[in-house]
Amino acid sequence: MTNQHYGQFCGLARAAEIVGQRWTLLILRDLSVGPRRYSELVAGLPGIPTGTLASRLKELEDQGIVERTLPSGAERSTVYALTPRGEELGPALDALSRWGAGGMRTPRAGEIVTTASITAALRVAAGDGVVPDDWDTTYEVRVGDVTAHVIMSDGVIVVGAGPVEKPDLVIAAGPHIRDVLAGELDAPTAIATGAVQLEGDPALFQRFADTLRVPFSVNVPAVG
Amino acid sequence: MTNQHYGQFCGLARAAEIVGQRWTLLILRDLSVGPRRYSELVAGLPGIPTGTLASRLKELEDQGIVERTLPSGAERSTVYALTPRGEELGPALDALSRWGAGGMRTPRAGEIVTTASITAALRVAAGDGVVPDDWDTTYEVRVGDVTAHVIMSDGVIVVGAGPVEKPDLVIAAGPHIRDVLAGELDAPTAIATGAVQLEGDPALFQRFADTLRVPFSVNVPAVG
DNA sequence: CTGGATCCTCAACGATACTG
């Protein structure tokens, strides 16, 4: 209808008709972290025109990728969430995330970190999410005033948005946390230089740095 | 410069700034199949405005994702190809392709199949590209007037655009070949109903149907 | 003939204001 079509019977073309629209990938990223209300989405997507967000959500709902839960009784707000079909986009979002992260060097002027962006980054960094069975560690990661958490237990890693109760280690950092995830900044140096501030057992930071990894690409041109 | 930024220090946001532009994903798909000339890209992307293609290629070149080889001596045409950084997008393109293909049912009115689209579909269907070591089979796949090939040998599958010499089996079909890849149409039925026409050993078609698979999603709403 | 550049029109996006 309103959507632009490429006229090709091709999976990538169909995907491009959806994710190839401005803001859509970021809306899906935010929803992939968990259900969100309209105002939360606005807050997590600085600069998005409210009309654009409204029409994107409507399109995604029409396409069966997002569902809205109307305020009913106790809930007084509409909540948007991914449908099962929307959840299936996860691997594609992660692959794009990983590729984009490989090209990041330093933040551009004015670039910010949001709860969804740090959560998505940690999720990608967790890779297949497998760790040794005997690891049982809870991390809270704070970048600026946004927070996410990483829980390693029962042999798997779970990443989520927001704080967590009684973390074994709180990691506070700036965007340079990315250099740790990229393996560009080793754990002792990050601690020594104050690039990260820890609350809890500092020894657990080494495990964090060793386990979470988003390699950066060696193929990125010097000026990009 | 001309490119729109999202203002977030986030891998997905950086990726979205590039692949979130109209036509870019399809240009990258075509180039992922192999180097192409300007006119070949125009032919493979029906409906693309020539100015849009030119500016996309320039942007992608500036970003180190595409490189152009100027006509030198024997070559009389500019050729566009993915750089190593561009090749790294492969997994993300495949993941998007797979997701989009999962939502495809029947072609929409006027939708066509191009060489790059069928090649990309077969490459995604090949999955990790591993087959038994003793398989040594060459397929040529024709959909309408476009052709691709699949070669199984030395334990791996290689998919490419265009015809191949002395195929063991030529498979000619319409877009319904997708139903075979989706597992919706089994090999004997496809042959019996004439959905595919074979030249060569028909027994090899069963292997083709069993090995190449793009599952379609059960989560797609009835009307989409 | 290939590889674009140019021009115009119109739909989509961006910013802001406003309403149920």
Add this chain to the structure above:
DNA sequence: CAGTATCGTTGAGGATCCAG
């Protein structure tokens, strides 16, 4: 809070034209 309304600006669509 959750959007809709309005309006200026940008970029895509489509045709044509130009240079090597």
